[in-house]
Amino acid sequence: MKIYGHPKTRSLRAVWAAEEAGLEYDYHKVRLMRGEHRQADYLQLNPGGKVPTLVDGELVLTESYAICSYLGSKAHGSDLVPHNADDRAPYDQWCSFAITELEQPLWTIAKHTFVLPEEHRRPEIMDTAEWEFARAASVLSEGLADRPYILGETFTVADILLAHTLLWAANRELAAEQRNLQDYLQRCTGREALQRANSRETGKTV
Numbered sequence: 001m002k003i004y005g006h007p008k009t010r011s012l013r014a015v016w017a018a019e020e021a022g023l024e025y026d027y028h029k030v031r032l033m034r035g036e037h038r039q040a041d042y043l044q045l046n047p048g049g050k051v052p053t054l055v056d057g058e059l060v061l062t063e064s065y066a067i068c069s070y071l072g073s074k075a076h077g078s079d080l081v082p083h084n085a086d087d088r089a090p091y092d093q094w095c096s097f098a099i100t101e102l103e104q105p106l107w108t109i110a111k112h113t114f115v116l117p118e119e120h121r122r123p124e125i126m127d128t129a130e131w132e133f134a135r136a137a138s139v140l141s142e143g144l145a146d147r148p149y150i151l152g153e154t155f156t157v158a159d160i161l162l163a164h165t166l167l168w169a170a171n172r173e174l175a176a177e178q179r180n181l182q183d184y185l186q187r188c189t190g191r192e193a194l195q196r197a198n199s200r201e202t203g204k205t206v
């Protein structure tokens with residue numbers, strides 16, 4: 001199994017999931033600054049020229065949410081992805097919330113700061129995006145309440161997506177102000193699997 005990624009990107013989600021799942025994989029760094037994600041051989045795997053990408057035998061998978069869910073389901077005996085429909089329903093809800101509600105304002109900020117070509121950037125969108133992020137964070141805070149993880153006692157892939165997105169916000173000085181979200185972020189980022197994932201991506205030992 002091979003994971004294509006780059007430090008400080010959404011590929012951390014995939015590597016974190018692989019580490020939580022205890023799976024063996026090769027990590028292949030796609031040097032974004034050198035444009036390796038725009039080269040023909042990489043575009044064959046990921047036509048959008050993005051990281052992460054997962055290759056597992058014949059399977060080529062893009063989209064961090066799909067990759068994390070696949071890796072979690074592949075981990076025998078783990079609860080990273082719920083097995084029954086009743087638990088799977090809120091799991092899907094919070095995974096979707098992470099990528100469509102919580103992440104989107106951050107992605108808007110990133111796009112209009114450094115991702116888009118300069119002529120397509122609209123700096124005036126920043127206030128709206130920050131306001132949207134704050135609104136999504138308060139929905140998450142209410143949903144989490146006083147539970148350790150979003151589904152309760154069990155850490156799942158939904159926590160990887162949510163915590164990675166909160167970490168992304170904190171690194172952009174948009175830390176969620178709610179106490180329960182701060183504790184949640186600390187709890188999730190304190191996991192050893194994340195430390196291993198970080199060293200796998202950066203090559204630095206912890």
Ligand SMILES: N[C@@H](CCC(=O)N[C@@H](CS)C(=O)NCC(=O)O)C(=O)O
Pocket residue numbers: 008009010011032037049050051052062063064065
């Ligand atoms: N929806 C995709 C987004 C992937 C994405 O946009 N990745 C960024 C890094 S976080 C990327 O590869 N950017 C390179 C580029 O757009 O040129 C996912 O969740 O996997």
